[in-house]
Amino acid sequence: MKIAVLIKGVPDTASVIEVADDGYSAVTSGLKIVMNPFDEFALEEAVRIREKCGGEVKAISLGGDELMEPLRVALAGGADNATLIRKPPFDITERGISIILAKYLKKLEPDLILAGLQAIDLVGVQVPARIAEILGIPHASSVIKTELLDDKLRISRDLEGERRVCDLDYPALITVQKGINTPRYPTVPEVLKARKKQITDITLEELGVDEKQLQPGLVVESMTVFNPSRKRKILEGDLDAQVRTLVTAFTEEEHLF
């Protein structure tokens, strides 16, 4: 089976994010870029499926040089090879990203496309579904279990606590939820071997994407750092007094009940 895994780079989760002086962009240069945590589960699931039925796992990213390290991590984690599609020099929205990735995937013709449920930085939650719709293939999000049937993929999804089971024809696209698996830690030999695996570079020109299609229909008006103000009242007295003060605050100050 030919399996494609979409890998997004995100600032390390503990990064301090600042807003640039222009007031409408976040400062991300200089931050450590890592593989989006949800994509680790997608990669692991892809590798497990390949281990069951053979084939190839290709890791695919869109961006610049900052993606090389996350792609190396994907190769160490079991991907056979990787492709880095170079992003255009202007800002694009998730719509544009999806158009580019779909163009590449249409040529690649994978049997299965996996991605993380969402990216933890911009939480766009739309690129995978858009790609599937552009390609005209079935798709399902928030998958917590996969099962290979004869000629179909059976998946279980988590929908706000409801567990829903569906069968998908190939080719198909799924996004995976945390809990589907526990990603392996690559061994030192795997990490060294990954250094030798190939990462193919592709430009938009080579892909044949029309830049006019990528023009955003959304503009950033402003960006602000959000720090909710908190009362930080540490309650005093014995336990009973603390709890009484708390419940009184619930009703009288916060009007909660």
Place this chain on the structure above:
Amino acid sequence: MPFLTVLQPGDRLRKSCLEATAAAADLAAAAEADLDAVYFGSGLEQNMDLLAGSGIRKVFLYDEPLLDTASEGQIAVIIESLVREMDHKVIVGSATTFGKELLASLSARLDAELVQDCIDVSWKNGPVVTKALYGGKVHAQLRFTENPALISCRPNVFPIRSSDGEMPEIVSMTAPMESNGIVFVEAEKPSTDMPALTEANIVVSGGRGMDGNGSWEILEKLCTEIGGALGASRAAVDSGWIPHSHQVGQTGKIVNPDLYIACGISGAVQHFAGMRESKIVVAINRDPSAPIFEMCDYGIVGDLFEVVPVLVEELRQRRS
């Protein structure tokens, strides 16, 4: 050109869909546009009273039991043709797992822009939305420059309109359901009466301080007492004490209840990413230097196993 609110299929109208409808109604009023709604499946009749006074002009109803379990892709095909026929300019839905996948599918079919999980919407010659980025550390205001504009609203943010007032007109629709390469097999509804984590007004979460998987009953009792949903930190989930579906944080659910009670949670930055927008945060922790106390409104330094039962008892007494 009218606006459209998308009501999710199912046997009940989700609270989060009514919230998204209220946001859509405010936008439509500001833009002096009519608001339509679309509903799929067989459950609308017993829910009609919830739509009184909602600001909806017409409900396009696809009353077909098969649609109760249709996939987002299958439903997007039907909404696409409705939107193309009626020329809806702004399309609003709820940012549940299903709602997000549905709007993403629809936005691709319409080649339109979509902003998911918005926490504010307003109208300035077009929709302007606010979205939380980077684990909620940054808020971005985005303006649509094209039609149609697609928006999903984060649950528990937008107040619902009171349900009295004019009833919408029902327009019965039919549409063939295409298989689209996906077949529904079965569904298992949640086994508890607890509200969904992302839609709950109150969330009670446990962390490393829970010390194992046998002790969660103590938090469940508190949930039952105050109508809350049960959450957990990543540490508790990764220790195998509670399923991942309860996890709040960067790799779990993002919640914004009126009240968030963190029990035995130290307060890692990744946890804040999941509950930063909560209106009131209460922290119960043995360690007075835990970072959660810097980010709470009310803190009790103490053992959660001693504090929580006293809290449950106090709440029970006040109510009776």
